[in-house]
Amino acid sequence: MDTQREGKFQQILDAAIEAIAESGFHQCQVSKIARLAGVADGTIYLYFKNKEEVLIRVFQERMGDFIANIRRELSLGKTTGARLRTIVRTHFSYMEQNRSLAIVTQLELRQPNPRVRIAINAPILDYFSLIEEVIQQGIDCGEIPKTDIRVARQMIFGSLDEATTDWVMARSPRTLESEVEPMLALFEGALRLKK
Template sequence: METQREGKFQRILDAAVEAISESGYHQCQVNKIARLAGVADGTIYLYFKSKEEVLIRVFQERMGDFIAYMRHELLECETTKARLRTIVRTHFSYMEQNRSLAIVSQLELRQSDPRIRSAINVIILDYFSLIEGVILQGIQSGEVPDTDLRVARQMIFGSLDEATTDWVMARSPRTLTSGVEPMLALFEGALRLR
């Protein structure tokens, strides 16, 4: 029974990503999410209190999975350069493979009210911590000169975030992953990676 409930929960989240990316959060109706998930409209409210909670849980669950995956990938890295490459490659490939989620995270969450932003901050702060941890490891190993962790993280996250937004909004299709090496070169230069 629990497996069936979890499966339905995941279907609703997947449907919400698709519906919100197609219609926009404010225009998206719960019945569209239910239809895409293959459930009755009222079933949504057995899992979520409101459409706002659906959006929050989409971000928490999907981006939480993304960060957990990135942490796992980073365990295999032995150098700061390899860790930075993993961050860029994982960020770009995940967004490219999950375009609807990229649209939701890059466009819809930024227009939301402060309650939604507050609820998703835990995940964003976890990502910030992950990036700062990579920079700190680089400083401790002597691969990166002493630098302000917050500023370095802002540069890395901001660049990844802006590149993803630019990709989502591009008028002509292109790959996001083609930017991995140029972005890595930018970070290596800015951090004066040794």
């Protein structure tokens, strides 16, 4: 049955997230992923071309979820302010609830390996578009004065990303949740958002 196949695929993906979060992509052996997934080493290769593809699929699948998630929430926001709040809140709460995934995205995916980079680009660009659309919409309906959209997006994504990295690295014991409001205030100021 196809659901069985799908189930084992997700099993391996989850195991990979745990394993990679725990020891890092390069340090984590395929056999460890297999053990955590409760399958034999060889079985991994029935579902993935190689170890690298596991990493790529982890990102594509989970980041896809993440973005779909935000997109769904976003459709409910009526103002640019509400939409920005959705982005910040959802980004932080998703990461906070998926710490292992956060570790993988914040650390392990910063790979110079070109194949990984290319494969990861699509969902990332999708997230970028999503942010840029919100800004564009804000400009279009006059809530935000004209601004350099790319730079604004870099600021928004970069800030969220850095806060998440700080949290993952436990540089601060603070919850991400507690950063939602201050971060939003900064974004509103930066974008000169009209109330």
